[in-house]
Amino acid sequence: MDKGRTEAFSDGVLAVAITLLVLNLHVDTSGESLWRQLTQAWPDFAAYVVSFFVIGVIWVNHHALLALIDHVDRVLLFENLLLLMFVATLPFTTSALAEFVRGGGANARIAVLLYGISDIGMAVSFTAMLSRMVHHGLLVNPVERRAGTRAVRRFGLGTIGYPIAMLAGLVWPPLILIGIGALTGYYMLEQTPILPRADHFAASSKRT
Numbered sequence: 001m002d003k004g005r006t007e008a009f010s011d012g013v014l015a016v017a018i019t020l021l022v023l024n025l026h027v028d029t030s031g032e033s034l035w036r037q038l039t040q041a042w043p044d045f046a047a048y049v050v051s052f053f054v055i056g057v058i059w060v061n062h063h064a065l066l067a068l069i070d071h072v073d074r075v076l077l078f079e080n081l082l083l084l085m086f087v088a089t090l091p092f093t094t095s096a097l098a099e100f101v102r103g104g105g106a107n108a109r110i111a112v113l114l115y116g117i118s119d120i121g122m123a124v125s126f127t128a129m130l131s132r133m134v135h136h137g138l139l140v141n142p143v144e145r146r147a148g149t150r151a152v153r154r155f156g157l158g159t160i161g162y163p164i165a166m167l168a169g170l171v172w173p174p175l176i177l178i179g180i181g182a183l184t185g186y187y188m189l190e191q192t193p194i195l196p197r198a199d200h201f202a203a204s205s206k207r208t
Helices: 004-024 032-040 042-066 074-100 105-135 147-155 158-171 174-187 194-207
Strands: none
Touching: 004 074, 032 194, 042 074, 042 105, 042 158, 042 194, 074 105, 105 158, 105 174, 147 158, 158 174
16 A cells, blocks of 8 residues: 555644643733743643643654655554544643643543543554564565664663653653653664665665
8 A cells, every 4th residue: 555645644633733832821810910920831841742742743753754764554554544543632631630630639640641541542552563674575675684773772762761750740740841852862863773774674685
């Protein structure tokens, strides 16, 4: 199956999700100073910034992954749908976390769990996509199995990091934003260097 429709559909879902995040930001005209409202609403802004970059980095890396292949198979399509399902939950879980992160207690812990599940789901499905590409012959330039496995492990760090951030957030809710913000910074770096390696192995095979 051509990957063009997969990219177009995914871009649409990501665009809607990242836009919906801003709906949680608002001020009122109750007479309270704007500055005071802004300072009191720091959880809304912190959660918005982290989630915005989470989705933004997913968009960047989604294109980086699909650049490695020239077609998709049925399993990869469903893995991509699973990724988008968790992406689509992020505006809701972000809003819930922003609402309850300061108060602590049971509501804050539930909000942390919801937000963590969104991020863990995205990490697992994204890693599954790369694993499918590497180990089931979807790459334009296949790589050695050992190099592909290393790439999947490096890319899949979030499957370990996001649960840790969630557990830390259960101890003190703002820690989940700090942890996921740090992981987002990690994924801003090039975590799909498998394409240059593919070129290298392709060139090596031609020489041999």
